[in-house]
Amino acid sequence: MTQTNEHDVVIVGAGPAGSMAAIILAQKGYDVLLLDRYNFPRDKICGDAVPAGTIERLWHYGLKDKIDQAVERGEFYRVDSLLLVSPRGYDIEADLVDGHEGAKSYVAPRMHFDALMQQAAVDSGAKFCQAQAKTPIMENGKVVGVQAQVNGSTQEFYSKVLVGADGVTSVIARNLRPKEEQHEDKHRAIAIRAYIDDIEETPHEVEFYLYKEILPGYAWIFPTGNHSANIGLGMRLDHFRKYNKNLKKMLQEFLDMPAIKKRLLNGGQLHDVATWQLNFGSQANIEYSFDGALLVGDAAGFINPITGGGIYNSTLSAELATQVIEKALQSGDTSQQALQAYDQLCHEAMWDGMKSSHRLQRAFMNFPWLVDILIRFGKQSDSLTQTFLNKL
Ligand SMILES: Cc1cc2nc3c(=O)[nH]c(=O)nc-3n(C[C@H](O)[C@H](O)[C@H](O)COP(=O)(O)OP(=O)(O)OC[C@H]3O[C@@H](n4cnc5c(N)ncnc54)[C@H](O)[C@@H]3O)c2cc1C
Structure with a gap:
């Protein structure tokens, strides 16, 4: 019919x-x-x-x-480069690859x-x-x-x-x-996102912070221009449940880290704070x-x-x-x-x-120190940087 x-x-x-x-x-x-x-x-x-x-x-x-x-x-x-920071503070910077057609x-x-x-x-x-x-x-x-x-x-x-x-x-x-x-929870994640204004700008660079409490997840600062950024963090759902975490508290703890405070110049207010889930493939x-x-x-x-x-x-x-x-x-x-x-x-x-x-x-969940090693000794061609570059 x-x-x-x-x-x-x-x-x-x-x-x-x-x-x-x-x-x-x-x-x-x-x-x-x-x-x-x-x-x-x-x-x-x-x-x-x-x-x-x-x-x-x-x-x-x-x-x-x-x-x-x-x-x-x-x-x-526009973003041109990427910064990865390891749990012990090592970092690696790499150019983002343009598309095949520029x-x-x-x-x-x-x-x-x-x-x-x-x-x-x-x-x-x-x-x-x-x-x-x-x-x-x-x-x-x-x-x-x-x-x-x-x-x-x-x-x-x-x-x-x-x-x-x-x-x-x-x-x-x-x-x-x-x-x-x-x-299943091990193939899912939970994340919190906010926007932040009046921060020190690192022009055209996306930043990823990988640290012990959230690995294999990470925190990010992605610039949106005009001294503002999208900021947030995410972690695997089973990990989140196991350690009984609170995402808002975790975001505040990230902002309170001395290196991040310095990075953001004690920058502005968070707004549009919200949480959502991710289903992995x-x-x-x-x-x-x-x-x-x-x-x-x-x-x-x-x-x-x-x-x-x-x-x-x-x-x-x-x-x-x-x-x-x-x-x-x-x-x-x-x-x-x-x-x-x-x-x-x-x-x-x-x-x-x-x-x-x-x-x-x-591997990151079971051996967080691996991230330090990869970032400390990695070059642009290392597998971690390439994974982020290719799959971002
Ligand atoms: C915190 C966080 C950060 C992320 N960061 C990134 C990133 O930086 N880069 C990246 O590539 N990916 C990122 N992702 C993943 C990305 O957001 C998703 O993969 C993407 O949005 C998927 O697109 P989609 O069209 O499948 O679904 P969605 O974007 O979720 O769109 C689904 C649409 O369906 C509508 N809808 C839902 N239910 C109904 C209904 N019952 N009836 C009618 N309409 C309905 C919704 O309103 C929505 O418009 C992130 C995810 C999260 C949670």
Whole structure:
């Protein structure tokens, strides 16, 4: 039966993953409906570091002018180098690598970055609706749409393919994945983020502080320009629970460290302090495709376990998903059998990197002194610096 409000693709969530998928499919002429529980611009708790590889992916879909204009307006702040500081205070500085086509990396507050992408999706022809998804609609075991709250009333949106891009708390993933495939605490992290003003600027450099209490996590200071920065810290969830930590207290303890106090010149007030979770891509044997539906980005769980970076993989997974969706729509077969090519593509593109990052993460947790050794004796080519450079 054809429903009156059926779309080729309904995408739940207009973060980087959902908007990327919407941009690509809408540019190819498909009928795409993009849903988000918020209107844009809206904040998303993040370190805001957007690597050059993501910028180039957006260039490929015609977003170069929009990005250049955001840089000109001062919304995206260019970063050229990275500083890693070890538990005992050794440090290593390295240049960030430009993209293959010359793109730079940026600290781009998500208030601006996500609004740019969501607008690009609409400009590409996707329809946008502010709606809070509640549950996928199933017919004979197949996903055929999503039920959502719109302005206080329940509406049903039907799809040939439903894309779950609703982030780490995804209702689509929760409903479609079996319980044993939900992320375990050792493949998750918890993090706190704030903005800080009136600080000493280290122009165009992102800073990572790796110290004993939070390893294999870290604290960061990412400049946003004008003597302000995104500042925060994150750690593995099992570690956090085991030691009964309090993130706000930990952030204060970080700010009170003599070296950090000196670094920030006793700098300004924190604002927009908030916590959020991360799902790593290191958990094996979980599905990303279902009968009539796919998961992309954080809803699938593609964050790198050592850097905490997820924007690159969100846009990558969206791109891979659109390849499979396009074939499925062309053949008229949107069954799990047709869509599961997506699992294979994700595995090929990301799994080796996730596995090696997970190994490094475990090593840092068990042997924190390893970080001192790597940073003290490491050069630009050392594996730790390279991991951060490549995966940020
Ligand atoms: C503290 C912190 C720091 C981080 N720092 C970095 C960093 O510096 N660089 C980096 O690359 N990555 C970083 N990450 C990871 C990065 O934020 C994520 O990987 C990225 O946002 C994933 O994009 P996404 O589109 O999959 O999900 P999200 O960005 O979470 O977007 C999901 C969207 O879905 C919407 N949504 C959710 N539920 C519903 C619903 N029920 N109905 C409708 N809409 C819904 C949300 O409103 C949101 O717009 C960080 C994460 C955290 C928590």
